[in-house]
Amino acid sequence: MNHIDDSAALYALGSLDELERRRVDAHVATCPACAALLADAERAVTHAIEADPQYDPSPALRARLEASLDAARPAARIATVPRAWFAIAAAFAILALPVGFLMRGTMAPPADAQFADASFTMTATQSAARSAHVTYAKSGDFYAVMVRHPMRALRVAYVHPDGTMETIGTVEPHGDMGVAIMPIDHKMRELALVDGGTVVAEARLAFN
């Protein structure tokens, strides 16, 4: 497709049909100049949208969206861990606390483990937790992210090589510690603990 030119305004106004709109979408995905042109047109039309009467959706819409997003979440990683594993992992986590929580850097992995345990480096000045640690089960089936003194629920995110993050679980605070148990179903290099939109801790992982 050629540059979108005048079609940017038509797109933003809703005056293109479905097929024309898809062509524009495909073009702007690879053409930064046209993406900027379309962005300008959309910003202009948004002024008109804002000037129309405003209404609020019912609370049910949010609940519906949340249900749809949860249903679509890939593999529901935390939920796929069997209950028995959770109990084992919790015991494992408690045993690991005296050593793991106070250390920085990579710990020596258990002799028969595929993955090496690691501690998070806290990055935020006002930390949402005191320290955090990653421990792998000897079986290689799952790992636990343990957070000491979490102030609130923190997201655990896999950091992709391009810097983008993918949330893979949540550490919920329970007293002095929070634990998230996750099956090992991808090869992670970097994990982040995220408080709202702020990365509060990062860990580089090593595995064989």
Added chain:
Amino acid sequence: MPDPRADDPALERAFAARERWAFDEAYARFSGLLYSAAYNVLHAREDAEDCVHDALLRVWNNPSAYTTERGTLRSFLAVCVRNAAISRVRAMQTRAGAQRRAAVVESEAEYVEFPDVIEQSRLRAAIAALPDEQREPLLLAYYGHKTHVEIADALATPLGTIKSRIAQAVRRLGHAMQPGAAV
């Protein structure tokens, strides 16, 4: 709550990276605008909520749909939802009974909040300042939900001319509505 009209690059980057918190935050900030965008086209609560639901999920489930190069998340989502609503209207118009349905749902309107009257008057002034030849197709497009082909037909004007006039009108509107711009 931050000003929902303010640009937020951190939120936009996180949304583009499909971080769940960014979806929640975007919904918290923009849900009124998005729902209004749909409602003002569809005039039916249930349809408008369906439209917002489907459009947001479509964007979220397609990682390439929104990138930061596509501009502000607020404008991107507002136009996306409004376009989805217009598509629904066009689909409904092709079905028998669409007019009767539109008449029935009129009573569902629940006015919640007046739009920003200053912004509204600025917009009206900006539209009024357009040359007739640009204002007419713009109004047919925005308020009439007409395609450029239908507008060209209605105004008996060549398609290329209509596209060009609408584009000029939107550019002028954009300039006029910039902060500090004199209309």
